[in-house]
Amino acid sequence: MIRITIAGPRGNMGSEAVKMVSEDATFQLVAVVDIINNGLKMKDVKEMAPLDVPIYEDMDQCFREVECDVLIDLTAPESGKKHMITAFDHGVRPVVGTTGFSDQDVEELTHLAADKKIGAIIAPNFAIGAILMMKFSQMAARYMTDVEIIEQHHDRKLDAPSGTAVKTARMIADVREKKKQGHPDETEQMKGARGADYDGLRIHSVRLPGLVAHQEVIFGGEGQTLKIRHDSLNRASFMPGVKLACETVMKLDVLVYGLEHIIE
């Protein structure tokens, strides 16, 4: 039985994770960590996430009082890194879906996990289709080096570009020669028109109500284009990946960044 704490249990992803963990016979939900903000009282939080496990505001206190193996973090960009460090301090293995990590954050956390010899997973996307989309894009970038990413998300999303887009760009950058795309003399008549720049590759972020999580990677070559697209239509699409990550992290003693490293 793997004992799990979930941070962010009222959220889109956190509430789905609470359901998945509660229904899985090999997992035991032992606590949740939430923030009591916007004038919310603990009573209201309990009504929103009706759980028969303790609710903590302070993760450090949670891990001092409750025996736990794995932390699932599905909160907000500013808290993901802090929560991971707190988990490491208590020997708890983090499985983090929260996005907004910089390459430098990932590097620092990788060193920290290695020093403490503790398993951890940061997965910018838990959906198997999204992992394949990233892998196929990396494969294509060896042959077609001009590429732009268009990611589309719901308008409640806090970070842009998405964690998935950044990871895709990083995977592409790992295999293609550094290259600045577009006309060498191009100028933006409006700031941001050409999107964000990751090693010369452009990322465009769309935010609209009605969307969930979508990404298209477009490659261009002489007289041809190739489009690789993934759509998550609901948050249940991420849960098999969250389950796999919780099982796998128990066998790790390093940090793994990206589910593509553990799906084989």
Ligand SMILES: NC(=O)C1=CN([C@@H]2O[C@H](COP(=O)(O)OP(=O)(O)OC[C@H]3O[C@@H](n4cnc5c(N)ncnc54)[C@H](OP(=O)(O)O)[C@@H]3O)[C@@H](O)[C@H]2O)C=CC1
């Ligand atoms: N890896 C993946 O496959 C996926 C990752 N994500 C990522 O997961 C994160 C959550 O997404 P989503 O569920 O849509 O967001 P939501 O805003 O719906 O949920 C986040 C929840 O976390 C709470 N929260 C914020 N800060 C803290 C904190 N310090 N401690 C405890 N709880 C906190 C929020 O409370 P309040 O609302 O009161 O602020 C909210 O209830 C995002 O970073 C998103 O990018 C999302 C989908 C898939």
Ligand SMILES: O=C(O)C1=N[C@H](C(=O)O)C[C@H](O)C1
């Ligand atoms: O906030 C979201 O919704 C999502 N966030 C992740 C990201 O930033 O890539 C994963 C997925 O795209 C949904």
